[in-house]
Amino acid sequence: MTTGVWLIGARGSVAVTSMVGATALRAGLAEPLGCVTELPELAGPALPGLAELAFGGHDISDITLEKKVENLVAAGVLPARPAAAVADQLAGLQRELRPVPSAETQLEVARLIAQDIDDFRRRRGLERVVVVNVSSTEPIFPAGPEHETLAALETALATGGQVLPPSSLYAYAAFTAGCSYVDFTPSTGARLPALRELADREGLPYAGHDGKTGETLVKSVLAPMFAMRHLRVRTWSGTNLLGGGDGANLADPAANAAKATSKQRVLAETLGYQPQGTSHIEYVDDIGDFKTAWDLITFSGFLGTQMRMEFSWHGCDSALAAPLVLDLARLTAAAHAAGRGGALTDLAFFFKDPIGEVPHALAEQWAALVGFVRGLHAPA
Secondary structure (H helix, E strand, O other): OOEEEEEEOOOOHHHHHHHHHHHHHHOOOOOOOOOHHHOOOOOOOOOOOHHHEEEEEEEOOOOOHHHHHHHHHHOOOOOHHHHHHOHHHHHHHHOOEEEOOOOOOHHHHHHHHHHHHHHHHHHHOOOEEEEEEOOOOOOOOOOOHHHOOHHHHHHHHHOOOOOOOHHHHHHHHHHHOOOEEEEOOOOOOOOOHHHHHHHHHHOOEEEEOOEOOOHHHHHHHHHHHHHHOOOEEEEEEEEEEEOHHHHHHOOOHHHHHHHHHHHHHHHHHHHOOOOEOOEEEEEOHHHOOEEEEEEEEEEEOHHHOEEEEEEEEEEEHHHHHHHHHHHHHHHHHHHHHOOOOEEOHHHHHHEOOOOOOOOOOHHHHHHHHHHHHHHHHOOO
16 A cells, blocks of 8 residues: 655645655656665565655645756756656645644644644545655753653643644654654754654654755764774864755744754764864855755874874755655555654764764674664565
């Protein structure tokens, strides 16, 4: 049966690239480059096929998919040929997108969100739905006593006020609708104790946070190299230039701080200490949906000899993120089908700030992911 993918931020660049990309791959118009679930080590019968994914979602924007695709083609994010070839299917995708519900309390909003997802599941005859957050980064959220237990949280949600940030309200709605949840952003999502309690109670899997697509991906390869060669990293500083909607959102200092914190975790976890330096994020409107990162690393070697390394990364954020969104939807759906509940820590390979106590070196994360997927494919 078909698997549903409900996208939060469904009219944004990452979501639209994911939907158009899956449609183009289904029609054989492109290679599945960037989709790690198409590699021989991960491919197998447990994962729903790319052709078995159905898309829907919520967004506060009302831009049409036709216009969004036109913009992404003009920006160089989507190639013109496959985008034109799937243009006749955009109307069908458009019909599955909904405005974000509003109500007097967050509890009622969550019920309306869950109702939209359940309607999507029933109407399309879906076996299960994975809710994936690809919306804008939120400021760091201060948890309080109302987030410690599910009972306290639901009491607070019914009384009105901003009890949960949007990412966490969607996690709550997903779990109450019987759906798994993936947070591709550095937002709070399912990290609150009450939401973990709800997921555990319902036996639902969840994964996150903050998709690893650029500078941090390189860090997760280079940092283990320094550690294994017993070289002391003294400083590691990076400058990230982002355009597009994500860059504009990160011009807000509170959202910027949440993103920068997520990007730095890999160094301390991998090296065993935190070198000096920060990750600076700057919005540059002119580069659109592309991003550039430049990093300077200073390190000490034998007898204290001081050395340095620099690298730069220039990539298209949506084209890097979209195949990972498809991967995570397939993997999480397969985990749900196999009866796996709780935090999917073996999906750390995909995230800057993964849930749980997990390795941060990319090779170790890859080994864990391969083992996890082999377990899904193994006969019961």
